[in-house]
Amino acid sequence: MEPEKSSNGANHYQNVACPFCGILCDDLEIGPSGSGLKVLKNGCVKSVAGFERPLVEPKPQVDGKDVSLDEAIAEAARLIRESRLPAFGGLGTDVDGVRAVIALAEKGGGVVDHALSDAQYRNFRVLQSSGWVLTTLTEARNRADLFIIAGSDVHKLHPRFFERIVCNEASMFSDNPPKxxxxxxxxxLDQSAVTGKERIGEIVTLPVKSERIAEVLDAMRALNKGATIPGDDIGGLPRAAVDDLLARCKAASYGVVVWAPPSLGFPSADLTVQAISEFVKDINLTSRFAGLALGGNEGAVSAGAVCGWQSGFPLRVSFASGKPDYDAERYAISRLLYAKETDLLLWIASFSPDLTPPDTDVPMILLGTPSVKPARTPKVYIPVGTPGVDHAGVMVRVDNVVSLPLRKLRQSNLPSAASVLEKIEAAL
Incomplete structure (x- = not known):
C-alpha cells in the first residue's frame, strides 16, 4: 500500500509512521530533498536522523571483500550449517524480519535474542511472576489527569511522548479537558518537554535516587493500607512529600505511572517494576490507575511479540533441540558470547547505526544498515534497507495493542532483512 501523498508533488507523503522509536508516531510529513528525504513536519531528533540519513548502497562482502548478494548468502548459509550453536541477535528489524529470523533459527538450530532484551526482561519477569495493570498510549492521552514519570528519562528515549500523550490540548472526549x-x-529527569499552560496544571519534582523508587512506592502501599511508618524521610524524600504524592494518587480520576525499562539500569531493577505494578494494583482498587511501560526502540517490541506468538515464549529461545526451549538466563546472547557457548553470531541492525554488534572474536554475519560500523570485520556483511524508508513493513507499537504499517518512501536497491533471511534459509 502506498503512503498518502500530499498535493505538494511527487514523493511528498503525509501521515507517515516513524520506525525510529517504540512510540511509532504516525503523523509525520516527509518530502524529497535532493536525492534523499526530509522531515517536513512533526519530526524529532530520532526521526530526522533516520529519515534524512543519506542513501548508500554498498555491495555485500565476505571477509571484507565485495561479492555478489548470492555469494554472500551462500557463505552465510555455509557458516550457519557448520555452526554448532548459532546465535541470532540484534533483531533490529520489523515483524516480517523477526518471522524470518525465527524460521531460520528453527532450521539452523540456533538461539534468538534481541540486543535490548536486558531492559525488556525488567518487565518480562514481573509480567511472568505477578502480572500488572497497564494502559495504552491512547487511553493515557485521552483520560489521564495525573502522570508519574518513574525514574525514566522519557524525553531522551521518546522525544515526542510528552508532546503527543501528555501535553495535547484536546482529548477524544473534550476540546477543553482538565489540566x-x-x-x-x-x-x-528531563522536564523540558512538559509545556503548555492549556493542559499542564502543575509539575512536581521528587528527586529520589532511581534505586530507591521501589522503597517510596512500597511505603505508599503500606500507608494506603493504614500502616504506620516511622521517621521523617522515606527513600530519601521528606515524609510530607511522600504523603502528598499518595494523596494525589488517591484523588486522581485516572492516574498513570510511566516507566521505561532501558532507564532503570541498576541491579535488580525488575523489583522496581514490580513495586510500580503492585502499587498500581492497590490504588486501582478504589480509583482508576494504570501503568504504562515505554521503551521498545530498535524493533524490540516487535521482536518480543513475534517470538511470543511464534514459539510460545518471549525472547531468549533456543531451537537447538528441534523445538523451542526457553531459558531467560541461559539463552541471553551476551552470556553465550561471554561463555564462548556460541560459535557464530548473526546480527541484524536495519534501523540505526547505534545498534552495533558486540565486539567479539566469534565469527559474525552482519545484516545491517550501511552506516553500521562493527568493531571487527564480519565474515559476511549484507547491507539491508530500513523498514519504513527503503521498503514497506509492519511494527508493533510500544503498548503492544497496535500494529502500524510502514511505507516505502524512496527507491532503493537495498534488500529487506526478511528477504535476505529467507534466502539464507532456502540455501541451508
Whole structure:
C-alpha cells in the first residue's frame, strides 16, 4: 500500500509512521530533498536522523571483500550449517524480519535474542511472576489527569511522548479537558518537554535516587493500607512529600505511572517494576490507575511479540533441540558470547547505526544498515534497507495493542532483512 501523498508533488507523503522509536508516531510529513528525504513536519531528533540519513548502497562482502548478494548468502548459509550453536541477535528489524529470523533459527538450530532484551526482561519477569495493570498510549492521552514519570528519562528515549500523550490540548472526549499534574519521581529527569499552560496544571519534582523508587512506592502501599511508618524521610524524600504524592494518587480520576525499562539500569531493577505494578494494583482498587511501560526502540517490541506468538515464549529461545526451549538466563546472547557457548553470531541492525554488534572474536554475519560500523570485520556483511524508508513493513507499537504499517518512501536497491533471511534459509 502506498503512503498518502500530499498535493505538494511527487514523493511528498503525509501521515507517515516513524520506525525510529517504540512510540511509532504516525503523523509525520516527509518530502524529497535532493536525492534523499526530509522531515517536513512533526519530526524529532530520532526521526530526522533516520529519515534524512543519506542513501548508500554498498555491495555485500565476505571477509571484507565485495561479492555478489548470492555469494554472500551462500557463505552465510555455509557458516550457519557448520555452526554448532548459532546465535541470532540484534533483531533490529520489523515483524516480517523477526518471522524470518525465527524460521531460520528453527532450521539452523540456533538461539534468538534481541540486543535490548536486558531492559525488556525488567518487565518480562514481573509480567511472568505477578502480572500488572497497564494502559495504552491512547487511553493515557485521552483520560489521564495525573502522570508519574518513574525514574525514566522519557524525553531522551521518546522525544515526542510528552508532546503527543501528555501535553495535547484536546482529548477524544473534550476540546477543553482538565489540566494535568505531572510528577517526576527521580533524579535529573528531563522536564523540558512538559509545556503548555492549556493542559499542564502543575509539575512536581521528587528527586529520589532511581534505586530507591521501589522503597517510596512500597511505603505508599503500606500507608494506603493504614500502616504506620516511622521517621521523617522515606527513600530519601521528606515524609510530607511522600504523603502528598499518595494523596494525589488517591484523588486522581485516572492516574498513570510511566516507566521505561532501558532507564532503570541498576541491579535488580525488575523489583522496581514490580513495586510500580503492585502499587498500581492497590490504588486501582478504589480509583482508576494504570501503568504504562515505554521503551521498545530498535524493533524490540516487535521482536518480543513475534517470538511470543511464534514459539510460545518471549525472547531468549533456543531451537537447538528441534523445538523451542526457553531459558531467560541461559539463552541471553551476551552470556553465550561471554561463555564462548556460541560459535557464530548473526546480527541484524536495519534501523540505526547505534545498534552495533558486540565486539567479539566469534565469527559474525552482519545484516545491517550501511552506516553500521562493527568493531571487527564480519565474515559476511549484507547491507539491508530500513523498514519504513527503503521498503514497506509492519511494527508493533510500544503498548503492544497496535500494529502500524510502514511505507516505502524512496527507491532503493537495498534488500529487506526478511528477504535476505529467507534466502539464507532456502540455501541451508
Amino acid at each position: 494535568r499534574t505531572v510528577v517526576f519521581l527521580g533524579e535529573g
